[in-house]
Amino acid sequence: MLQWTLGLCLLSVISGQAADKIKTANGDLTVHPVKHGTVVFQWDGKTVFVDPVGGAAPFKKFGTPDVVLVTDIHGDHFNKDTLTAVVKEKTVVIAPEAVAALAPAGLKKSITTLANGKSVENDAFSQQGARQRLRDDVRRQAGLRERGHGGHS
Numbered sequence: 822m823l824q825w826t827l828g829l830c831l832l833s834v835i836s837g838q839a840a841d842k843i844k845t846a847n848g849d850l851t852v853h854p855v856k857h858g859t860v861v862f863q864w865d866g867k868t869v870f871v872d873p874v875g876g877a878a879p880f881k882k883f884g885t886p887d888v889v890l891v892t893d894i895h896g897d898h899f900n901k902d903t904l905t906a907v908v909k910e911k912t913v914v915i916a917p918e919a920v921a922a923l924a925p926a927g928l929k930k931s932i933t934t935l936a937n938g939k940s941v942e943n944d945a946f947s948q949q950g951a952r953q954r955l956r957d958d959v960r961r962q963a964g965l966r967e968r969g970h971g972g973h974s
Contacts, residue, residue, distance in 0.1 A: 855879050857897050861886075870907060872898040877906035885909045891916040894923055901925050915941055 843850040845864065853861040855875070861883050862869040870886040874897060880886075889908055891899050899920055905928060908914055914932045916924070921932045935941050 853883065858892070873903050873907050874898065874900040876903055880907050886912050888912070889914045891920045893917070894919050899923070904928060 840854075841852045843852065847865045850862060850864040853863070855861060855873075856879070857874075858872045859874055859879075860871045861880070862871070863883070867887045868883055868885070869888045869890065870880060870883070871890045872892055873880055873886075873889060880903075886907060886909075889904065889912055891904065891914065893899060899916075901924070904914070905925055908928055908931055912931055914924075914928065915935050916932055918934045918936065921929070921934050924932055933941050
């Protein structure tokens with residue numbers, strides 16, 4: 822249920838939108854839209870940044886993220902400077918291999934790659950690449966090339 826809720830929230834993110842709270846069995850899931858596809862989730866004492874771009878300033882009020890998800894190599898999802906600024910020693914970065922290959926050397930130790938159809942779990946987060954698997958199936962049917970977990974060709 823939580824994965825579905827997170828996916829739905831990601832699809833509805835609009836720049837400038839106020840934070841939203843979704844009731845869950847473990848307390849409220851707070852969704853903070855930042856800009857375009859960039860969003861911050863806070864739930865059960867954990868903070869997750871999704872596609873942090875735009876510099877460190879928009880993220881300061883959320884503190885240190887437990888997890889950072891980067892979904893694609895395009896600039897509206899992946900920015901080396903922003904990523905370097907927000908990722909701290911204990912932050913786990915989850916990203917497709919295409920992003921990991923482009924990440925600054927100092928961040929490589931923080932990155933866990935998530936391949937299509939695979940899952941990753943840690944103390945802060947469980948994520949499955951199912952959303953992207955569906956998107957990649959559509960890409961293949963349309964004859965588009967595959968890459969990463971992002972929404973662009």
